Amino acid sequence: MNTATVLEIKDISVSFDGFFALSDVKTSVRRNTVHFFIGPNGAGKTTLLDIICAKTKPTSGTVVFYPKNRKPMRLTGMKEHKIVNEGIGRKFQVPSVFVNLTVEENMILSLKGHKGIRDSIFKKPSDEERSHINHILKKVGLEKQMHTRAGILSHGEKQWLEIAMQLVQKPEIIMLDEPAAGMGKPETFKTGEILKEIKKSCTVIVIEHDMDFVKQCADTVTVLHEGRIIAEGGAGEVLADKTVQSVYLGRGEE
């Protein structure tokens, strides 16, 4: 076990009514990297994220989180909101921001701490927190839309806002489910640059289909196929792997 590991997935299996969405998946994620999970549809990528943030219970196996300067903890069996407060953020496939609140309000709601009812009534965000919000919105390029209702942002802007909402919680791990889905080339590229920027302060786990995007910013790539890991390593070597090409890219790589 090296100290750089931040998340360890141990022999995870999940079955939905006898259908194994994942079987004996084991891997580990290193700190301050961008770790991609790729694979054809139905490979179990989203299920894996669901397990990490406890949205789905695994049939067997555990996920262990090694936070900075704290004791390791088992994530399986914890409650979702607790996991978030421990420092693991998640972005869903469909952009899900609070459409009837402004960009700033969205960010304020995502601030770390003060999640109780009493705080939500009596506490206002401090100046420090406000400048933190400004800083992050600048990072993703939304500082001008601060007082815009989130519902009228474009698709790409919503995705970035959601990433910003993760970042403002100062997470140790941030998980993104297809952040570039539905984006054009320039937006995808910008998203990649944002990811490279944020991995300096935390670990990023990404599910993605766009291979250019993977090449642009991946440190490690894990390939899943029918619920099993078939390859793992740097972007270049994995994408050159014969098995990977046959199950995934073989059907006409760009």
Next chain:
Amino acid sequence: MKFLKKREDIVCFACICILLAFMPILLNYGVLSSSSIVLFLGKCIAFAIAAIGIDLIWGYTGILSLGHGLYFALGGYAMAMYLKLQSTGGKITDFMHTGGMTSLPLIWKPFLSLPAAMLLMILVPGGIAAIVGYFIFKNRVKGVYFSIISQALAWAAYSIFIALSPYTNGNVGITEIKSVFGGIKGPSNQRNMFLLFYASLLLMILIFAFCRFLAGRKFGKILVAIRDGENRAYFSGYQVSKYKTFVYVLSAILAAIGGAVFANFNGSITPSQMTISYSITMVIWVAIGGRGTIIGAVIGAFLVNLCEYSLSSGGLVEIWQYIIGAVFCITIIFFKGGITGLVSKYFPIILKKLSKQDNINKNIGKIERSRAYEHSNGS
């Protein structure tokens, strides 16, 4: 101007309150011919309080409860039980005699004193709502499933209330009661009625201020966040079920307070206030007034009931049912924001037109743009 813009709902509420405050004075100087309108407005105050509660849970948090009549009636019954014992002088009531009882049943005993009755008026509905809410929201029952379960709950409570008629006087309910300030009917009791009216008005103002404060803080934003994206709220680290339970309890207590005020003005409380249809009637007020704004709930409660009052006294009870059904239906389909939604959409446009007549040409473009903007907002 900016000051006004952010607080237009408060201005509106203040207008309503001033108008209400003048009503007893008008009656005193003989401008109003009968006291029944003041009594009726008193009931409207009760309805408005309950409607604010419904708005918090439905308009803000997006949880449609079809069983708030239960809490309204529980509050009303708590009040009425106290008042009934006041009028019998602490002795057992007629319907208990008929039910075969010889002494005051245990559950009636606390209602001999006003503080205990007031406490139970809050605690019983609040407690029931807390238990129900805790389990239902913890188990992630949501959307229409919650609505169905809440209506089943109200229905079950209704049948139990009727079945326990020696304690509750069944279908008839608790009748022939005076208000906490004594009798309010008839010219000799006008002072009592005014006292009750202003006390209720004050109560409504306090509740409005409190709920608007809540809605304006981060708390209110979280409620909206839960409504718009429950999962996102969970993954932003909020314990959604706790918030939901809290709002549910709060709205149940508001409904109970409304029920208690209502019992004072109405002089009786019946199980019909507990039915599903009465519960939905309260939702109708909020829908027509405008969900998601506290002022909308108040406007809706007053407007709908005043319309019903003026139509019914004109012998048009039958037509009223058709009108309210149709208006409700149309509001839901076409005007999700209700009256406040319509006003906030079109009022700025009208205002602009009026204030800058000379600059019409320049403005038309602006107006159209803001319309387009509003349109994209609405969709």
Next chain:
Amino acid sequence: MAQFINTLFNAVSLSSIVLLTSLGLAVTFGLMRVINMAHGEFVMVGAYATYAVQNLFSAIFPKSIQPLYYFVAIPAAFAAAFALGSLLEFFIISRLYKRVVDSLLATWGISLILQQAARSIFGTQGVNVTAPPFLQGGIFIGGCTFSYNRIFIIALVGICVLSVYLIMYKSGFGKQMRAVMQNRAMAQCMGINSRMVDNVTFAIGSGLAGIAGCSVALLGSVDSTVGQNYIVNAFMAVVLGGVGKLLGTVLGASIIGSASIFAENYTSSSIAKAIVLLIVIVFLQKRPQGLFVIKNRSLDE
């Protein structure tokens, strides 16, 4: 023993009534996910249609064939509710497919209008439907009473369930129907006229409520609130069984019906019903999705 058989018969009988009223909901709510609060009023429409047909027969036809009115009343009740349901879907529900809670409220507005219409037309007093002579009386076997009208209702429910099953799972239209309910856009791409399918499906559900009204009319007097008495149980039966499963609804209705009857042995009937509902609510805490769960991989409802 005789008492047990009597209780059992009552249980089956009450279950069948609950089932008949919830069968329409199993279609509109279970399949289409539309909460039709006016469902109870469709039951009422069916009941009043029965009453109207009865009066029509006694006004026009000679006494000898008057009892046959009931066989005309069933299709008439179905047709009346079917037509109303079709109209309701066309003008209101169709605008609210993505807003489930709003469709619940809008249909409540309709239910207010229908109730008032019933009061305007038939008066506030309840009206009575006399059961045709062949449904009066019953069979007596060793101390057990099997009244004919209850047997008839049980048979009617059996026929209705069977037809719904055949329509839903065995007919071409049923296939289209399920396709539309599962994925409207995809079904449209396959050339299915989804507007028509939606409309007919909803109308069938409403029509079933009409038939339920027909049998409800046999059990007591009919007034504008008759539907409200059945609606809560009907919704609970569908939720208990698991939304979207015909078998689930059958089971849910049987459980609610029989449990009420058995609880009645110990307390009054209204308390029994209340207790059963409370138990069902508690049960739904354990299994929020009902007895039968359709597992799928989309985790969000």
